[in-house]
Amino acid sequence: MRQLITALALILAPALAQAAQPILLKPARVWTAEDAGPPHEGWGVLIRDNRIAAVGPAAGLDATGAEVIDLPGATVIPGLMDLHSHLLLHPYNETSWDDQVLKEAPDYRVIRATVQAKATLDAGFTTLRDLGTEGAGVADVSLRRAINDHLIPGPRLFVATRAIVATGAYGPARRNYSPDADLPQGAQEASGVDEAVKAVREQAGAGADWIKIYADYRVGPDGSTQPTFSLEELKAMVDAAHSGGRPVAVHASSDEGMRRAILAGVDTIEHGYGGSEATFKLMAERGVAYFPTLTASESTSTYFGGYVAGKTPPTPAMQAAERAFRLAMKSGVTIGMGSDVGVFRHGDNARELVWMVQLGMSPTQALLAATAVDAKVLRRQNDLGQLKPGYLADIVAVSGDPTQDIAATKVPVLVIKDGVLYRRP
Numbered sequence: 001m002r003q004l005i006t007a008l009a010l011i012l013a014p015a016l017a018q019a020a021q022p023i024l025l026k027p028a029r030v031w032t033a034e035d036a037g038p039p040h041e042g043w044g045v046l047i048r049d050n051r052i053a054a055v056g057p058a059a060g061l062d063a064t065g066a067e068v069i070d071l072p073g074a075t076v077i078p079g080l081m082d083l084h085s086h087l088l089l090h091p092y093n094e095t096s097w098d099d100q101v102l103k104e105a106p107d108y109r110v111i112r113a114t115v116q117a118k119a120t121l122d123a124g125f126t127t128l129r130d131l132g133t134e135g136a137g138v139a140d141v142s143l144r145r146a147i148n149d150h151l152i153p154g155p156r157l158f159v160a161t162r163a164i165v166a167t168g169a170y171g172p173a174r175r176n177y178s179p180d181a182d183l184p185q186g187a188q189e190a191s192g193v194d195e196a197v198k199a200v201r202e203q204a205g206a207g208a209d210w211i212k213i214y215a216d217y218r219v220g221p222d223g224s225t226q227p228t229f230s231l232e233e234l235k236a237m238v239d240a241a242h243s244g245g246r247p248v249a250v251h252a253s254s255d256e257g258m259r260r261a262i263l264a265g266v267d268t269i270e271h272g273y274g275g276s277e278a279t280f281k282l283m284a285e286r287g288v289a290y291f292p293t294l295t296a297s298e299s300t301s302t303y304f305g306g307y308v309a310g311k312t313p314p315t316p317a318m319q320a321a322e323r324a325f326r327l328a329m330k331s332g333v334t335i336g337m338g339s340d341v342g343v344f345r346h347g348d349n350a351r352e353l354v355w356m357v358q359l360g361m362s363p364t365q366a367l368l369a370a371t372a373v374d375a376k377v378l379r380r381q382n383d384l385g386q387l388k389p390g391y392l393a394d395i396v397a398v399s400g401d402p403t404q405d406i407a408a409t410k411v412p413v414l415v416i417k418d419g420v421l422y423r424r425p
């Protein structure tokens with residue numbers, strides 16, 4: 001009998017967590033991400049079950065039966081999103097990318113990823129689009145399931161599984177190893193329309209929410225970045241993905257790689273460091289969103305390019321990233337928040353927001369990128385990314401006012417995801 005009760009308690013525990021008492025948040029101010037306006041002083045947010053029940057002047061909110069959480073000096077904002085992450089990677093200055101793929105057991109990588117998912121949620125990032133497991137198979141699908149089943153704490157995940165690269169284009173680069181070595185690869189290789197379409201369908205079948213494709217990589221004879229897939233291959237993959245209801249994210253750093261991806265009809269472009277003005281204008285025209293990954297550029301420059309923050313000038317790679325970001329802003333491209341975290345430490349995602357402001361966005365624009373804009377890219381603008389009645393209760397409180405000082409996003413004091421309180425003052 002006791003065993004039965006224990007078993008029942010285990011089964012019911014997640015359900016009971018959902019039906020917890022209402023929560024009333026009383027911060028200094030609330031920023032809803034409904035528009036670029038300032039935060040509302042003296043407002044509160046009422047949460048019932050896993051949804052936002054009401055948002056407005058705190059005095060007017062019905063707190064009957066609710067747990068009231070005072071957050072003096074803090075600002076309540078929608079849970080932050082980072083739409084370019086790699087939970088199955090860790091910083092390259094700890095272990096090189098090649099060594100992670102070649103020497104770390106997939107099981108070890110998954111265990112690390114669970115810890116990294118918790119660090120992300122604790123940092124106030126309640127949603128990630130995880131763009132490729134980098135050699136860890138389809139482990140992101142199980143990670144998503146374990147989080148959704150409340151087995152481990154972590155952000156909402158939209159996953160891409162293995163990602164698709166042209167044959168011979170990705171890493172570990174075979175030219176760096178014995179030609180006799182049978183090297184695992186960081187993504188699924190494909191060549192020709194048939195194989196490429198098959199790869200899309202295999203990844204969709206394995207549980208991908210998004211399809212991630214590399215339109216270029218360091219394949220030039222001198223190691224330079226060159227386009228990989230043909231326009232025909234890209235178009236076939238995009239059609240196969242879209243026909244199955246999945247959007248497409250494309251890694252592209254070269255202008256030609258970006259151009260082909262845009263013409264093929266992709267949904268988002270990642271990095272874009274070498275994009276020309278004409279190409280960014282084409283992105284704006286076609287409604288392709290841009291994820292600048294500025295912190296990745298800074299991080300690799302720090303690890304391998306001798307960059308020291310505040311002491312050395314930006315490296316050429318950082319200058320290229322800055323140029324692309326400013327060009328995208330000027331061209332009216334939709335810019336979302338995607339950092340490429342994993343290249344740097346999980347939980348440090350807010351560094352990207354600080355960069356976006358440093359390179360010309362207002363703090364409010366950067367916050368919108370990481371909330372309402374990212375939600376729209378995910379096609380979840382009707383239940384995520386804003387603080388509105390009926391929306392899912394993914395909510396963060398940060399110390400201070402992030403619309404004045406974006407660095408406030410580095411100091412989360414409260415984290416709620418799907419109505420569950422994960423971090424409190």
Ligand SMILES: [Zn+2]
Pocket residue numbers: 084085086131340
């Ligand atoms: Zn990436």
